Amino acid sequence: MSASDPPATFREEAGELLDRLEAVLIRLEATPDAPELIDEAFRSLHTIKGSGSMLGFDELASFTHIVEAAFALVRDGHAKISGSLIELGLQARDHIAAIMASPELDDQTRGDGERILEQLRAAYPALASESRPQASSVSATAGPASVAIGSADAVGSDVATTGASGGETTFRIQFAPKAQLFRIGANPILLLKELRELGETVIIGFTDRLPALDELDPEACYLRWDILLTTEAEENAVRDVFIFVEDGAEIRIDEIDGGNLEDSDIDYKRIGEILVSRGLVTPEEIQLAVNEKRYLGDVLVEKGLLTSDQVNAALQEQQYVRGRRETRQRAAAESQQSIKVDTRKLDSLVNLVGEFVAEHATLAQIAAESGDGKLTSVSERLESLIREVRDVAMDLHMVPVEMLFSTFRRLVRDLSRELGKEVRLQLEGTDTELDKNVIERLRDPMLHIIRNSLDHGLEPPDERVRAGKPREGTLRVAASYSGAHVLIRVSDDGGGINRDAVWRKAVERGLLTGDEEMEPQEIYDLICAPGFSTTDTATNVSGRGVGMDVVRSNIEGLGGSIHIDSEEGHGTIINIRIPLTLAIVEGLLVRVSDQYYLVNLANVLECIDFSTVNRHSSDRQLVEYRGSLVPFFDLDSYFSADDGSDGSAVDKQLIVVSSDGRTVGLLVDEVYDTFQSVIKSLGKMYENVPGVSGAVILGDRRLALMLDVDRLTRNGVRH
Amino acid sequence: MSSDSMQISEPLTIDHASALADSLLEAIERNDSLDVDLGESEAIDLAGVQVLLSATIAAEQRGVSLRYLRADLYRNICEYSGLQPFGVAER
Structure with missing residues (x-):
C-alpha cells in the first residue's frame, strides 16, 4: 500500500469493509432488530461506493449504489429487514469482491450481478427508480416540476453519513428562490437531492415569506432554505448544483468549517456571530441586544429583527458544526493511536531483526574469544536491547x-x-x-x-x-x-x-x-x-x-x-x-558427532548426564524419568542410520523432550547454551528429510539444523 | 358556520395549484372546522406544499380549525425539504 497507488489502497480498504459487511450481515441475521447493524451495513456499502466511484470503478459503484439504497430503505424505516435481503446482501458482497478482483467482468459475473439487482428490485419496488449514482448531471430544470413521492421513493436513499474524514468541508448554503422559480420549470427538490448526494446535509426550510391563501400566487415560489452540507466536494462542485437556477434565485455559499477553516477548538461561533455572518443582523444590533442580558434570540425576535425560525436555524448550525468538530477530534485522536502499515514492511522488519539477532551472535562470540571486558559488556547490553526490539517487532506482527x-x-x-x-x-x-x-x-x-x-x-x-x-x-x-x-x-x-x-x-x-x-x-x-x-x-x-x-x-x-x-x-x-511466531526460535544448541543441532526450548524438559540415568532392566531402550519409563534414542545413530549401538553412550547427554504429550529422550554428544535465531527454510530439496525442520546460522557462521521434535517424539514412541 | 370535510384527489402539483387554492380558501371561509383528506392524491410538489401551508395560515387568521388527513405524501416531502408539515392531524 503506497500513497501513489490508490487502487491498491482502495482494494485493501474495500476488502476490509467487505469483511466487516459480511460479519455484520451474519449478525443481522441473528438480531434483525439492531438498527446499529443496519447502519453499519449501509455505511460499509456507502464507503465502498464512494471510493469506487472516485477511482473510476463505475460498474462497482453503480451496483453498490442499488444495494446501498436497499439498506437505506430499511434504515429509514421504509422497509423491513428480511432473510432475503441478508442473503442478497451476502451475494452482493461476493459480487463486489469479484468485481474488485477483476474489474473487466466476464458475462457470467455480470449476469450474477444483474440477477442480484433484479431480486433486490423485486423485493423492494421502491428501488426500481434507482440507477447509477449521478454526480452533478441531474438537471434541475429538465425534470418534471412534480416528484411523486410515493412511499420511499427518492427520500433518504442518499443521505450520506460518512464519518469525519480529513478532506471534508462544511458549507452553509442560503438558497432563496425568486418568485418565478417554479415558472421556469425548476424543481428545488431535485437540487436538495443533489446536495444530499454530495455529503451529509441538514436542510432547514423557511416559510416566513409565505402569505395567507387569499394573497397567495399559487405559481410563485415563496419558500427558501438554509442548507448545511459537509462534503468532500470542492465549493465549485457545490455551486454547480445551482448552475441552472442562478438567475432564478439568490444563492450564498459560505465555508463554515473544515478545509481551510480547520479549527482545533470544539466551540464554534456564538449565536450572535452566526447571525452576523449570515448577514441577518449587524454587530451593533447584536451588541444592543446583548446589553439587555436576556437570551439573545428572544430579544432579536421581540425587536422584530429576526423570526424565531432564523434564530433556530443559527442554533442548528451551531450544534451541527460543534458535532462535526467533536467527531473529527475523536477520529483524529483514534488515528493518532494507530496507523496502517503495509504488512510487507512489517515482514521485512521482523526479518531484519532476525538478521540482527544472528549477527549479534557472531559479535558475542568474538567478544567472548577476545576476553575484552569492555567489548563483552557492550555485547551484553546490545543483546538485551535486541531482545527488546525483537519483542516489539514480534508484537507488531501479532x-x-x-x-x-x-x-x-x-x-x-x-x-x-x-x-x-x-x-x-x-x-x-x-x-x-x-x-x-x-x-x-x-x-x-x-x-x-x-x-x-x-x-x-x-x-x-x-x-x-x-x-x-x-x-x-x-x-x-x-x-x-x-x-x-x-x-x-x-x-x-x-x-x-x-x-x-x-x-x-x-x-x-x-x-x-x-x-x-x-x-x-x-x-x-x-x-x-x-x-x-x-x-x-x-x-x-x-x-x-x-x-x-x-x-x-x-x-x-x-x-x-x-x-x-x-x-x-x-x-x-x-x-x-x-x-506464537514462526520467525524466531529460542533453542538449545547441541552437538551430535560433528554436526550442530538446535532443539526448540519450548520442547525441552530437562538435560541429564546420561551416566547418571537408570535404564530399564529388561528393555534397554527405556530410561526411568521422574517415575515413568521414557523411550530414548541416540541421534547419532538416527541420523547416520547406524544399528543403534550405544556402547559409547556413557559420556553423552540425555535431553528429555516432549511434544503433544509424548516424551522421549534424545542422546547427544554435547549441550551448549541457549541460542535465539531466525529459522531458515531448508528449501524444496530437503524439506522431507525426517527429523529436521530448518536451519540456523551460528555466530561463527557454521550451520545448525533445527530438530523436528514433534516428528522425533512420534518416532521415539513407536520405537 | 359548520364543520365540513373535503377530499382532494387531484395531484397536489403546480398545474393544479390554483384550483386547489381556490377550493381550500372557499371551504375555509364557509366552515369553522375543516378536515381535508389528501389520501387519494398521487403526487405532490413544492407548489402544492405552499398551497397547503398557506391554507393553514389563512385558517389560523380566521380561527378555523384545519386538519389534513391521510397526508403521508405531504409529510414526506416536507420532511425531505426541511419544512414543518403544519396542519397534519395527529395519527
Whole structure:
C-alpha cells in the first residue's frame, strides 16, 4: 500500500469493509432488530461506493449504489429487514469482491450481478427508480416540476453519513428562490437531492415569506432554505448544483468549517456571530441586544429583527458544526493511536531483526574469544536491547485470531444450509493473538477441519433428535494461550468417530496389518495418515482431494501439532497447537558427532548426564524419568542410520523432550547454551528429510539444523 | 358556520395549484372546522406544499380549525425539504 497507488489502497480498504459487511450481515441475521447493524451495513456499502466511484470503478459503484439504497430503505424505516435481503446482501458482497478482483467482468459475473439487482428490485419496488449514482448531471430544470413521492421513493436513499474524514468541508448554503422559480420549470427538490448526494446535509426550510391563501400566487415560489452540507466536494462542485437556477434565485455559499477553516477548538461561533455572518443582523444590533442580558434570540425576535425560525436555524448550525468538530477530534485522536502499515514492511522488519539477532551472535562470540571486558559488556547490553526490539517487532506482527475465525461464520452459515443441517457456531478466545503469517497459513487447514466437522461430524437435525440431542448442533472454535504456543480447539457435539470403522479402513488401505494393538489415541491419529479417508464417496464439501494428512503436514510445517480425540455418539475434539511466531526460535544448541543441532526450548524438559540415568532392566531402550519409563534414542545413530549401538553412550547427554504429550529422550554428544535465531527454510530439496525442520546460522557462521521434535517424539514412541 | 370535510384527489402539483387554492380558501371561509383528506392524491410538489401551508395560515387568521388527513405524501416531502408539515392531524 503506497500513497501513489490508490487502487491498491482502495482494494485493501474495500476488502476490509467487505469483511466487516459480511460479519455484520451474519449478525443481522441473528438480531434483525439492531438498527446499529443496519447502519453499519449501509455505511460499509456507502464507503465502498464512494471510493469506487472516485477511482473510476463505475460498474462497482453503480451496483453498490442499488444495494446501498436497499439498506437505506430499511434504515429509514421504509422497509423491513428480511432473510432475503441478508442473503442478497451476502451475494452482493461476493459480487463486489469479484468485481474488485477483476474489474473487466466476464458475462457470467455480470449476469450474477444483474440477477442480484433484479431480486433486490423485486423485493423492494421502491428501488426500481434507482440507477447509477449521478454526480452533478441531474438537471434541475429538465425534470418534471412534480416528484411523486410515493412511499420511499427518492427520500433518504442518499443521505450520506460518512464519518469525519480529513478532506471534508462544511458549507452553509442560503438558497432563496425568486418568485418565478417554479415558472421556469425548476424543481428545488431535485437540487436538495443533489446536495444530499454530495455529503451529509441538514436542510432547514423557511416559510416566513409565505402569505395567507387569499394573497397567495399559487405559481410563485415563496419558500427558501438554509442548507448545511459537509462534503468532500470542492465549493465549485457545490455551486454547480445551482448552475441552472442562478438567475432564478439568490444563492450564498459560505465555508463554515473544515478545509481551510480547520479549527482545533470544539466551540464554534456564538449565536450572535452566526447571525452576523449570515448577514441577518449587524454587530451593533447584536451588541444592543446583548446589553439587555436576556437570551439573545428572544430579544432579536421581540425587536422584530429576526423570526424565531432564523434564530433556530443559527442554533442548528451551531450544534451541527460543534458535532462535526467533536467527531473529527475523536477520529483524529483514534488515528493518532494507530496507523496502517503495509504488512510487507512489517515482514521485512521482523526479518531484519532476525538478521540482527544472528549477527549479534557472531559479535558475542568474538567478544567472548577476545576476553575484552569492555567489548563483552557492550555485547551484553546490545543483546538485551535486541531482545527488546525483537519483542516489539514480534508484537507488531501479532493479530487477533478473530481475523481468521470471523471468516468461519459465513462458511458455517452457507455450508450448513447446503447440507441441510442446523449448526450454531460458537467462537471463543477471539482476541488471542498470533503471528499474522501463522494465521494466514492456518486458514486452509482450519477450513478443512470445519468442513469435515460439518460434513461428517454433525448429524442432520432429525437424526440428532432421534439420538436425544437438540436439533441444532454446536461447533465450537476456541483459542487460548499456552506458554509460547496458542491452542486452538475445534469441537463439535456430533456423532464422533467410529474407531472400528477407522481401524477397518486402515487395514483395507494397507496402513495396518490388523494385528496391531493400538490405543484409541493412536487410532484417531490414523485419520491423519496419508491416503486415509473415511468416506468412499467424496462429497463436494470436504472431499476436495485434500485429506487430514495434508492438514497435519500443514500444521506441522508451522511447527505445530494436531491431536484428535473423540467419543462416539458425543462428538469430536481437534486440538491444534501452534507456536506464537514462526520467525524466531529460542533453542538449545547441541552437538551430535560433528554436526550442530538446535532443539526448540519450548520442547525441552530437562538435560541429564546420561551416566547418571537408570535404564530399564529388561528393555534397554527405556530410561526411568521422574517415575515413568521414557523411550530414548541416540541421534547419532538416527541420523547416520547406524544399528543403534550405544556402547559409547556413557559420556553423552540425555535431553528429555516432549511434544503433544509424548516424551522421549534424545542422546547427544554435547549441550551448549541457549541460542535465539531466525529459522531458515531448508528449501524444496530437503524439506522431507525426517527429523529436521530448518536451519540456523551460528555466530561463527557454521550451520545448525533445527530438530523436528514433534516428528522425533512420534518416532521415539513407536520405537 | 359548520364543520365540513373535503377530499382532494387531484395531484397536489403546480398545474393544479390554483384550483386547489381556490377550493381550500372557499371551504375555509364557509366552515369553522375543516378536515381535508389528501389520501387519494398521487403526487405532490413544492407548489402544492405552499398551497397547503398557506391554507393553514389563512385558517389560523380566521380561527378555523384545519386538519389534513391521510397526508403521508405531504409529510414526506416536507420532511425531505426541511419544512414543518403544519396542519397534519395527529395519527
